[in-house]
Amino acid sequence: MTVFSVKYSRGSFIFPSAQPAPHRSFSEEVTVLNGFFGKLASGGRAYVMGDPMVPNRKWHVYFASNESIFPPPRMVTLEMCMTGLNSESASVFFKKDDGHNAKQMTKLSGISDILPEMEICDFEFDPCGYSMNGIHAQVLSTVHVTPEDGFSYASYEVMGFNPGAVEYKALIERVLRCFKPAEFSVAITVFGGHKWADSWGRSAAVDGYASRSHVEQEIPGGGFMMYQCYASCPNYSSCPKAVKVAAPLPKQIMHCWEEVEESEMCCVVEKKGFTIGEVR
Numbered sequence: 001m002t003v004f005s006v007k008y009s010r011g012s013f014i015f016p017s018a019q020p021a022p023h024r025s026f027s028e029e030v031t032v033l034n035g036f037f038g039k040l041a042s043g044g045r046a047y048v049m050g051d052p053m054v055p056n057r058k059w060h061v062y063f064a065s066n067e068s069i070f071p072p073p074r075m076v077t078l079e080m081c082m083t084g085l086n087s088e089s090a091s092v093f094f095k096k097d098d099g100h101n102a103k104q105m106t107k108l109s110g111i112s113d114i115l116p117e118m119e120i121c122d123f124e125f126d127p128c129g130y131s132m133n134g135i136h137a138q139v140l141s142t143v144h145v146t147p148e149d150g151f152s153y154a155s156y157e158v159m160g161f162n163p164g165a166v167e168y169k170a171l172i173e174r175v176l177r178c179f180k181p182a183e184f185s186v187a188i189t190v191f192g193g194h195k196w197a198d199s200w201g202r203s204a205a206v207d208g209y210a211s212r213s214h215v216e217q218e219i220p221g222g223g224f225m226m227y228q229c230y231a232s233c234p235n236y237s238s239c240p241k242a243v244k245v246a247a248p249l250p251k252q253i254m255h256c257w258e259e260v261e262e263s264e265m266c267c268v269v270e271k272k273g274f275t276i277g278e279v280r
């Protein structure tokens with residue numbers, strides 16, 4: 001089987017020092033990924049997006065494609081990372097003596113209502129935890145839930161949908177209803193031209209949450225990424241305004257990959273076919 005394209009993405013780890021190799025730093029991960037995919041026609045391309053005002057919330061992305069013209073065809077991807085889950089919402093993802101299983105977790109949590117047409121294969125962990133994969137035609141989605149209090153976490157990812165047929169803000173709100181997190185991030189990746197993605201390239205005002213940061217990054221060939229972090233804010237009028245951070249200008253490109261630790265990256269690096277940068 002030939003790889004057509006690959007994308008690896010993650011937020012900042014909650015416990016970075018607990019990560020085993022090769023996840024001790026993004027540069028280590030990129031080295032491993034380039035070992036597998038760096039020889040694809042596009043070369044490996046890596047980005048770190050984040051707002052310096054929100055230091056523990058960065059979005060790490062790696063792409064490679066067998067097309068020399070990057071990026072691959074039209075595609076929108078939404079990725080949400082949620083922490084501080086509401087304890088009642090999280091309790092759904094604990095097994096119970098009455099045989100409470102993954103199917104009931106999917107229904108009771110509201111996950112089945114996020115995109116009702118999805119066919120879902122769900123799994124409950126023992127004593128708690130939940131994962132599912134969903135499919136409908138070319139649309140794919142996945143959810144993973146760690147419900148334990150103190151380090152609760154849920155992720156939602158969907159790709160391959162028609163952005164004109166799914167309303168961006170409403171989808172985010174259906175996901176939030178399942179978990180009611182204290183904080184969350186949304187990463188949007190658009191391949192195939194900015195305009196095609198309709199409302200998906202714009203920031204969303206989400207009821208009950210304040211946008212804490214908003215970062216945008218153009219991808220060579222017409223692609224686009226947007227990364228937004230939110231924190232719950234019941235009294236919306238007193239919420240601080242979001243800081244909108246622009247994409248880096250070409251003149252900010254610096255060749256300093258080897259000298260830069262991930263924690264202090266402040267530049268864009270292009271070296272031997274891969275690019276890594278932090279957007280400020």
Ligand SMILES: C[S@@+](CC[C@H](N)C(=O)[O-])C[C@H]1O[C@@H](n2cnc3c(N)ncnc32)[C@H](O)[C@@H]1O
Pocket residue numbers: 125126127128129130131144145146147148
């Ligand atoms: C949903 S699973 C992780 C799935 C997957 N690694 C991910 O996040 O993409 C994590 C939750 O399942 C629970 N769990 C129970 N048994 C587990 C196991 N054998 N492996 C991983 N997680 C387990 C953890 O305590 C946690 O609440």
